[in-house]
Amino acid sequence: MKEVIFSGQAPRPIGPYSQAIMADKILFVSGQIPIDPKTNELVKGGIEEQTRQVMENLKEILKSANMSFDHVTMSFVYLKNMSDFTKFNEIYSTYFREKAPARVTVQVGDLPRGALIEIALIAYRF
Template sequence: MEKEIINTKNAPAAIGPYSQAIKFQNLLFTSGQIPINPKTGELVNTNIKEATHQALKNVENILKEAHTSFDNVIKTTVFISDMKNFADVNEVYGEYFVNNKPARSCVEVKLPKDALIEIEVVAIVE
């Protein structure tokens, strides 16, 4: 059984020895996506709602490249720099997970580039 590396120009390029995502059998595992605009390379970090949208758009573009969607996400991990932002993150997150409510963990951490948020997912690829 072989794994497949998933890569798209519509999400930030990996900046280290890792892949944007790996598909193994019918599962997709994404690397954490911070809110970098892939077109400009700039960090979207002015407020948590905009940052959350950008991180989720990056995840969405990786899902599309792997021929899946948010409807097939089964687990997410959300890393936030300040738990005080939890309600705002939840509000934006709910816009992307309308029909599907995957299992989720959310923790407060120090993030690369002092990003406000990082999101990774596991999804089924049909």
């Protein structure tokens, strides 16, 4: 069974996709860029501010599925500049208390709306 998950506290999708899909006990969260859901604009600042906004958006989507970062098993991180890796990690690591998920991190040529970062997640309801 497939269920669409939506949070009004996270940005609306900017294309033909869902914020997240729950399939049985697995949640697939679409890539989130640093859009402020209140203004629908990219947040100002560098990688730290953008990472924080992406993680807050992801947190709201997880919450809509009655989950938290503790449920995340895999994350996919897309950075505009790999030189931002250390600063990104400093912010990202604060969202995972004990057991960080598996992760892929790659540098990409471009991201929607000129974002510096995009993150997608897979979470498991245990």
